[in-house]
Amino acid sequence: MPASREDSPLSSADYDILVAGGGMVGAALACALAGNRLRIAVVEKQPPQLEWPPEEIDLRVSAINHASRNLLENIGAWDAICEHGIQPYREMRVWDQSRLGDIHFDSASIGEPDLGHIIQNRIIQAALWQQMQQHADIELLTPACITQMDPEPDALSLMLDDGNRIRCQLAIAADGASSRLRNMAGIAVDVHDFEQYAVVATVGTPDGHHETAWQRFLPNGPLAFLPVSPSACSIVWSTTESESLELLDLESSAFCDRLVEVSEGRLGALECSPQRARFPLRSQHAQSYLAERLVLVGDAAHQIHPLAGQGVNLGFRDAAVLAGTILHAQSSGEPWHGRPVLRRYERARRGDNQLTRKSMEAFNSLFSNSSPPLRLVRNFGLRAADSSHIAKRFFMQQALGTGMDVPPLCRKRLAG
Ligand SMILES: Cc1cc2nc3c(=O)[nH]c(=O)nc-3n(C[C@H](O)[C@H](O)[C@H](O)COP(=O)(O)OP(=O)(O)OC[C@H]3O[C@@H](n4cnc5c(N)ncnc54)[C@H](O)[C@@H]3O)c2cc1C
Known part of the structure; x- marks a missing residue:
């Protein structure tokens, strides 16, 4: 059974792997590593x-591509996600x-039943969390935060915010874009500020969204x-700071108009509710993983513009590659937590x-620009690509x- 913070003897605990952050990427990674004679702790600030x-x-919500869906299937979380509700888009x-x-x-046109699925983040998160709870070798330490990191000759020692100390062979930072572990390790990030905010909301689509x-x-x-459901769309509207504030302030009917x-x-009539939120948009990349x-994964390593819905898909791919690299090294008797092994993950x-990050930056600046030559280029590009x-x-x-x-x-589906 997983240990809660109350029943876990933290001060005496030693783990092979500590995953900091039980968000979508950290939780998927822990599930991918489970069942391989590794003692894993997942430290999550907020269950x-x-x-x-x-x-x-x-x-x-997240647009989940086929590769991510395969990962979620292979680690046993997909069925629970489907039970909660997914929406394919064709x-x-x-x-x-x-x-x-x-x-x-x-x-x-490419013989696929869909281009992916739009899934509420909390559905993915809950399914992964419940899947982690099924693994006897994963301990969930929550609510807990890592406040200090001290390398020792044969381990890494980490202090939690309640004063307890835990030791592990390897810590994996899956603690998001403002990663505390990355900062504590002094890893610098390259940052590009889009000077945009993403306004998100859910809108009813009584005339249908045509799974598009x-x-x-x-x-x-x-x-x-x-x-996001048979009769609703999730919107992500990236815009300037001032327009984002204006959009948040609009009455539902004015927002709909x-x-x-x-x-x-193009979607016909829309029905809007007052719930809206906004997120600042920037892209960043850690100079080292x-x-x-x-080792860093997910948004702790890289953050990109959401315009192509690829952020968590990249993070899931990190998780798949890192788990595969560690488990392969472990089964070949190599020191799986050593730099030469982890470098393979980073290189991969x-x-x-x-490339994805830079492409999103280029797309955003090419398309969010009214200069006539650029308009010509992109219209020509879109038409050429379409044909x-x-x-x-x-x-x-x-x-x-x-x-x-x-x-x-x-x-696609590995054995059993
Ligand atoms: C508007 C918007 C739309 C998006 N749409 C898409 C999309 O359609 N498709 C897509 O692929 N991506 C999308 N993304 C990107 C995607 O949401 C992120 O890439 C993804 O959430 C990153 O997951 P993560 O697990 O790496 O980090 P996070 O989701 O940030 O999770 C980090 C976890 O770590 C915990 N944590 C933080 N600090 C600590 C600490 N010190 N100790 C312990 N725990 C800690 C947090 O509580 C959290 O649970 C979108 C992003 C935005 C802003």
């Missing part, structure tokens, strides 16, 4: 919500502020409608994460996460 009214939709329509460029992706993800590039940033206007009524007995992931089957197939495979070297844990 997740496990129950909520069935009709309530989380403001935070098509994607992207268009430009000037209405000249338009691109349409259809899963049927819609995205329009507006002068201040992209607006996406992601189908604005959405219908800027989406050119490694320090002494410490850094390029993909950097090229090869280009569309390439983009779709990238988005599905199946277009490149796919780590074994992200491949």
